[in-house]
Amino acid sequence: QSALTQPASVSGSPGQSITISCTGTSSDVGGYNYVSWYQQHPGKAPKLMIYEVNNRPSGVSIRFSGSKSGNTASLTISGLQAEDEGDYYCSSYTSSSTPLVFGGGTKLTVL
């Protein structure tokens, strides 16, 4: 069982917006602004999409945005495109015995 909880799957049609949640505790997501999000396509390495809750690395589309409220972080993808289909993972720094944890991952399907 992952330390951070994500929905197993989400789906949306092209052009729509979707949000993926990542729920933790006050020891991780709620306690630090150190949440990151990754996109992974089959057979590929994860790609950093958001870091420190709401920062986009250079080259990542502005359609991707991050936020946090309490112990839950969220990744929103607007104007959904077919290429957005894949697996998404959140990660957080934590004050627990494990310094860094990942969520279980969410499979995004573009209908």
Next chain:
Amino acid sequence: QLQLQESGPGLVKPSETLSLTCTVSGGPISSSSYYWGWIRQPPGKGLEWIGSISYSGSTFYNPSLKSRVTMSVDTSTNQFSLKLSSVTAADTAVYFCARQHSSGYHDYWGQGTLVTVSS
């Protein structure tokens, strides 16, 4: 452009030690701004952080693996390494190396290497 590349045996026998090396190119590994991490992904499953090491050799390990993990760094060759002892089938996974920032995010990743534990 920073690039990372994992290398090592793709098949390891149960109870033996898994050894992987990550070669960093396009930038020095000896930067105090970053750590160098290992993450693994069992087939069809999610990501698991194994641990990270600084250029000076300070290590941080996942407690669930700590008793079996050893990481090292060689600034002369711009490489860092992972050793995982007493492996079982549960250690079969794609192993990624990555550059890790102090706040925990990984911005550059290797392509990953599949390590299968089997006799």
